[in-house]
Amino acid sequence: MGPATAWETAADPGLRDVLRYLQTGEALGPLSEEIDALVDTFNKDREWVNRVLTYEQETEMRCRRAREEALEQGIEQGMDRLGTLIGRLIDAGRLDDAKRVSEDAAYRDKLLSEFRLQG
Template sequence: MEEIRNLKFSEWPMFNRVMEDDPDVCRRLLEVILDEPVERVENLTTERALEPHLGARGIRMDVLMRAGGKVYDVEMQASPARKLGRRMRYCQATMDTRELKKGRDYDALPDSFIVFICMRDEIGAGLPIYHLNMRCDESEDIAVDHGFQWIVLNASAWDKASAGSLRSLLQYVANGKADGDELVREIDSLVASANADAIWRARGVAMLTYVDEARIQTRIACKEAREEGLAEGRAEGEERLGALVARLLAEGRSDDAAAAAVDAECRQELFSEFGL
């Protein structure tokens, strides 16, 4: 029997497992990224599927966390993130819609943070970290009290970060090398513990395999559709099918996930079931 490989921290099943197993590690990871204190975690969920309203496109969030009245969405992005800015915009809109109840004033919206930890440079400027904030073109002195922050990490540029915990974290995401940083060593220990669970490790590898197969089948389907002038777009199709497969696997429906990757009729039925 072929040996099941170990999962890396940069792969979403492992990332979600580590964050869920020790929410305090997630809190400290955010402190390193944000460079500010994060209060005790009040609620943390992984693989959270959200839909802004019936019939709207749903999204799957890797780690959604609440601490000190603030909301944090942390995404591990190992594959290329096309249309990242618009994706973050939709994540923000979906989070805000969920947070602001009918009849409440806008000041009831909590401060929120969206963090994408990327293996590649999705912005293209060669920086290890990007803070993407709204500003006034006419005057940089004008502050816009929107209450949210978007941050994108580029693990491939870890060696350009200043010495410290952020550099250590980016290096670990990039190549799995755990240096003397305390947080990184704790994360590496949790990764080793999760990989020691052979049943879970096999399921995690299977989930990644299903998603990869789904992407391949989606690319084929999109190519055929483009030839007929009916394509919704490769990137959107991949994300949609990836979200479907992830939700099916999270519910233990591996057979349906496998079928969705290769059977167009079954795939459409499942899209309808989950409102994707």
């Protein structure tokens, strides 16, 4: 049974009414008539609709900005740790290790841990 006919077989009259409304758009019972009136009211209230849309858009933009800032901050911190690690390796005369950490992520993690520079 697909969603198109679910309302036809629903035992509960209220559920049948709502499912029929969702499928057909016909408000034929008390609950669907109430829902339809609310939908109509909110659709006519453009100020309310605009406030909701504006709030959603602003929230989405804030979340996107926060993700971008977190990513940038993470990249900066990672670069700082890598720079510190390479500097310490060079100071210790471990030039081969310095070259290897720039190419091998697993080895870099091992040495970050060895030098207690992990994030």
